[in-house]
Amino acid sequence: MSEAKRKPRSQPAWTDIKAKLAGFDRRGLMGLIQDLYTAHKENRTFLHARFGLGDDALRPYKEALDRWLWPDVLRNQDTSVAKAKQAISSYRKAVGDALGLAELMVFYCERAAGFCNDLGNQDEGYFDTLSSACSNRLSRSLGNYLRPIAMF
Amino acid sequence: MFEQALKVIGKLPAPDRDVLIARLDRVRVISHNFGYAVGDDMDSLLARHSGT
Numbered sequence: 373m374s375e376a377k378r379k380p381r382s383q384p385a386w387t388d389i390k391a392k393l394a395g396f397d398r399r400g401l402m403g404l405i406q407d408l409y410t411a412h413k414e415n416r417t418f419l420h421a422r423f424g425l426g427d428d429a430l431r432p433y434k435e436a437l438d439r440w441l442w443p444d445v446l447r448n449q450d451t452s453v454a455k456a457k458q459a460i461s462s463y464r465k466a467v468g469d470a471l472g473l474a475e476l477m478v479f480y481c482e483r484a485a486g487f488c489n490d491l492g493n494q495d496e497g498y499f500d501t502l503s504s505a506c507s508n509r510l511s512r513s514l515g516n517y518l519r520p521i522a523m524f
Numbered sequence: 525m526f527e528q529a530l531k532v533i534g535k536l537p538a539p540d541r542d543v544l545i546a547r548l549d550r551v552r553v554i555s556h557n558f559g560y561a562v563g564d565d566m567d568s569l570l571a572r573h574s575g576t
Contacts, residue, residue: 457525470532470535470536471536471540473532474529474532474533474536474540474544475544477525477528477529477532478529478533478544478547478548478551480525480529481525481526481529481548481551482547482550482551484525485551485554485555485558486554488555488557488558489554489557489558492557492558
């Protein structure tokens with residue numbers, strides 16, 4: 373195939389990174405990991421969980437579940453089943469032990485069911501405090517929400 | 525997620541398993557308030573996976 377007809381790859385892949393890393397010494401690798409560590413909170417969470425640092429490796433993942441499954445609707449926060457599942461997926465990649473995963477999955481069910489139950493127990497005054505946009509979004513969220521509690 | 529949790533819990537040793545199953549049982553009870561047969565589904569799933 374001629375150079376002109378070769379289709380350029382749109383996205384770099386792990387193999388490209390691996391080839392670059394082959395030229396790094398230990399110091400270079402440490403510097404790269406440090407840069408990644410400081411660049412994003414998710415990277416710090418990943419590394420802390422992977423190496424078992426801190427008193428509770430599950431805490432940041434539980435905080436994410438709490439945020440996305442039991443939002444503060446009075447602050448206009450929304451639910452997101454996808455983002456909650458992403459937190460569990462991130463833990464699976466960082467550590468992936470069965471006990472930690474089970475704890476997060478049970479916590480997911482507790483928070484989702486707790487949120488639905490909490491709303492169900494509110495009196496009308498509570499819903500009157502929500503804007504109509506917020507109420508509409510909430511009822512849409514709950515519709516999308518109840519089935520994934522039971523089924524994956 | 526309830527079913528996924530039961531599958532992972534099934535791989536754990538008995539003491540851990542029992543504690544987590546008890547927590548899911550409380551979720552199951554609460555979920556009967558929601559309609560959409562969510563609680564009924566959980567009844568079946570818990571019976572199937574925990575052997576009760």
